[in-house]
Structures are given as C-alpha cells and as structure tokens.
Amino acid sequence: MRRFAYLLSTTQVLGLLTGCGNETSGIDAVPDDSVEHADIVKQDLFAVITLTGTPCGEVVEYVVQGELDYLATCETGDRYRVHVTAEGNVNVVDHSPEVDQTR
Numbered sequence: 001m002r003r004f005a006y007l008l009s010t011t012q013v014l015g016l017l018t019g020c021g022n023e024t025s026g027i028d029a030v031p032d033d034s035v036e037h038a039d040i041v042k043q044d045l046f047a048v049i050t051l052t053g054t055p056c057g058e059v060v061e062y063v064v065q066g067e068l069d070y071l072a073t074c075e076t077g078d079r080y081r082v083h084v085t086a087e088g089n090v091n092v093v094d095h096s097p098e099v100d101q102t103r
Helices: 010-017 037-051
Strands: 005-009 059-066 069-074 079-084 089-094
Touching: 037 059, 037 069, 037 079, 037 089, 059 079
Parallel strands: none
Antiparallel strands: 005 089, 059 069, 069 079, 079 089
C-alpha cells in the first residue's frame, strides 16, 4: 500500500460542517449542549475524513498531537492524521498500520 494525503480547503471543511446550507444534510451547524466535547470532535473528524472518500465508519478515538492536529482511529481500524497547515488547508493523511510510512 502507498501513503496518500488529501488536501482540502478550510472552506470545503467549514461548508461540510455547517451542512452546506442544506438543513436536511443531517449535520448540525450548532451542536446540542448535551453532547460532550470529545463526541463533537469525533463527529467533526469523521466528517472531514468522509469528505475525502476514505473508509472510516465512525471515529472511535483520537489523539491531539498539536493545535488543529489530530490522529483519528476509525472503527474500521484505519488511522488518519487530520491537521490544518499554516496556509489554512486541511490535510488528511493515512496512518494505518499497513501503510508504509517510509515513502
């Protein structure tokens, strides 16, 4: 397998997370107060990973690696680094165990 990365603009991500103006999208622009912060982060990471068309199912855990830098683990076992670059772009990089990280 080879390593891959997706480059998304902040506008694309914010458009997805706000439902792109479509109230029937199933994504709430304003989260419910009863939802825990960790659950909101998992939902947001899932949305960004899904936008790239990669398999995930659901984000089951994540590790904060820095400001706007996360390592997400999906229920499928796939792992992705999701981070925002200095230019404001969102990168999703496959960090699954079977991916050769030396390339």
